Amino acid sequence: MYRIKELLIFAAAIASLMLQSPATADEEPSALDRIRERGVLEVAVYNDFPPFSFRDERGRIVGIDADIARALAKSLGVSAAIRAVGADESMEDDLRNNVWKGHYLGGGVADLMLHVPYDGAFAEENDRVIFVAPYYREQIVVAVEKGVGASLDPLDYFSREKVGVELDTLTDFYLLSAYNGKIRNQVVHFSNIGKAVAAMKRGEIAAVAGPRSEIEFALGDLADSYAVGPIRMPGLRTSGWDLGAAVKKGNSALAEEVEKAMTQLRQQSSLSKIFANYRSSYQLPSQTKLVGVESNGRISQRD
């Protein structure tokens, strides 16, 4: 059964290939041509990263990013090959390892990477990739038991109560340094948000601070018992950021197709449905209407 489905996808890919006008003979085939010829779009997503990309009981990579990758591939008339990658020390490393150069251990690069920040200043610093298709906005929030949420004064509350964070993240560093370190001793570190939320459910800590989607997914059935929302974070420079996709510089035809496909997914509400499937509320990226992408990878104002 599965095989037949694969064959059908393959046939569809061939058909879509035949409909296209062939590239000029002396031209190198573009990345997009090669993807269509292969019938496969290879997409890099982070491993062990619920609700975006993680393995289900059967070992299949599922999650918001995995579903978006499959939906994008479908729009391009190909199937998706999901490459689950480990996060290196910085986003620059991840883009080098997975988008434009490949890791020195080998394995090459993927056609596309998801969960890449869509930020003009960051794009300026990373000119070997094209940043496209912003698809949602992540936001730092705090989850606490209902009733506390509305009136939460961070300094007062966290001087008394313990707050869980994911180790080595913006939220972690913020809370350790906020109010001149006054709440530092109340910060409890976990290797991921899932574990922090589990500790909160057990009553070991009073709150969890971190990215909204990860917290909402981890709360699961108990979401109604907790208030989830932004709090006052004096001195924190960034409390939200847009996320999109990245392709290697030079692959502008692919970038444009991905941009188009993502816009379509958003307009058809497919994105919000995918987020809802993973119990996360969908937030539009702030920049969809404002920026476009030039072939040199720079993000610019669009009229």
Added chain:
Amino acid sequence: MMISPHRTKSLRKALAVAGLSAAVAFAGTANARTTQAEIDGDAASTGDVLSWGMGQQGQRYSPLKKINTGNVKKLVPAWSFSFGGEKQRGQEAQPVVKDGKMFVTASYSRLYAIDTETGQELWQYDHRLPDGILPCCDVVNRGAALYDDLVIFGTLDARIVALHQDTGKVAWRAKIDDYKAGYSFTAAPLIVKDMVITGVSGGEFGVIGRVEARDAKTGKLRWIRPSVEGHMGYIWKGDKKMENGVTGKTNASWPGDMWKTGGAATWQGGTYDHETDLIFYGTGNPAPWNAHLRPGDNLYSTSTLAIDPDSGKIAWHYQYTPNDGWDYDGVNELVSYNQGGEKLAGHADRNGFFYVLDRTNGKLKNAFPFVNKIDWAKGVDLKTGRPLETGVRPGDPAKSKDGKKGEVIFVAPSFLGAKNWMPMAYSPDTELFYVPANEWGMDLWNEPITYKKGAAYLGAGFTIKPLNDDYIGALRAVDPKSGKIVWEYKNNAPLWGGVMTTAGGLVFTGTPEGYLKAFDAKSGKELWKFQTGSGVVGCPITWEQDGEQYIAVPSGWGGAVPLWGGDVAKKVKYLNQGGSLWVFKLSDV
């Protein structure tokens, strides 16, 4: 006379010449096993190299003098061996030699057994590495340890593997930790009291350093000693795991729960001093990188730990860089030596200071710079043992007002260190340490816009910069008593290979430019060099076989410099990778 029992030809010759009895031949077979007594006597024995450091005290000194200042010019290749395959990158190993067999590790967790007479491969072990390992600092391995009929080494996926010396077949293997959680292992194991002693690699991601002892015959754990205060140590009585006391005192030098993820990785090999019966293990930088978030000394990061091999408890510690804010790992080796009737130990730190400790109690005896520029401290207070800081510390990112790129500070040494992992040597003849130093600094600033795993992050930027136009590397002869630099050899590229000294009055080390070089131990005069075809970042050894003295060194450029070196990486971009072992002896003509 040397008997090499595995080679029937030599054995027959030995029997014929000496008319030896069958009983001696039997003893010869038994010799093929490496005993703890042989390992403890490795520094003095000349027919083999059994341990990391050419003796567990780590002096890298050989009493051999057949090759000496007078004849070193006649050193020629005896044979060369290619590690083969497509895998190259940094070759940082120190080979070991026993009974006519050499065991050398190579990049990507490979191990080779080679006939030392012919240079022919006996067997090769390629460790199968899982997908998805993300080693921070190249795919190096620093060497294997010999014990009994086993050769034991660690792998990039944080395993330890014991192979039979004769066949290369696996005798036992053990998991040090989960590579998916950022753990790895690249150092050479240490054999102490029939135990194999290892640490853990993995600089970030909440990794906690620890030193572990396993039964060298079976791989079964004997004790675990964490390197960060607050963590429980364990000891096994038979098969029973028992609590063995917390390291340090919880929350004495760390705020909140940060000790739980405090770093201090024990990623470099340790040394062992049989005179004081102590294991010396260095620890890495504390986590997270921003020192402002973890006020306190953050024990026992950036320290040497002296551990009792029987109890698995810390006898003493010395911390080089309290509340480290510059990424100055304290993992560099502590080398035991005796001088003026005192039991001392020397350590050349990343932070630019050379430390002389009383190795019976860890008290500071002397500390002085071994590089020309140190910005972060103006010295070390010999009374308190603490650095006299200048205040040149990276700014607190939380205090950046406008979210723009923070103020850039320049500080020397760079985080790659005044001396990195590459081991120094000590000669009891000259009473000098030979230190492979580098003169470089770094620009440091807080990055307002960084991202990690797709999320906004507070990161720091850095660029490593040379301090001089004409050299970065400097092999320095250091007098531990006076603190004087007796001589220096300057090298264009950063030095990244180990050093060895001999009773022949020689000092050997390699250069990234591809040379193995020999210097006069007293004057520093360069006496000999040989171009190996790729950068030398491995550790040279020497041994005697059939009446001749041999010298061996791996060749293959790589390691952390090309990956992390900033402006320096650009400067050495032209260097080609490789993967081979070179063996030298004196020319017959």
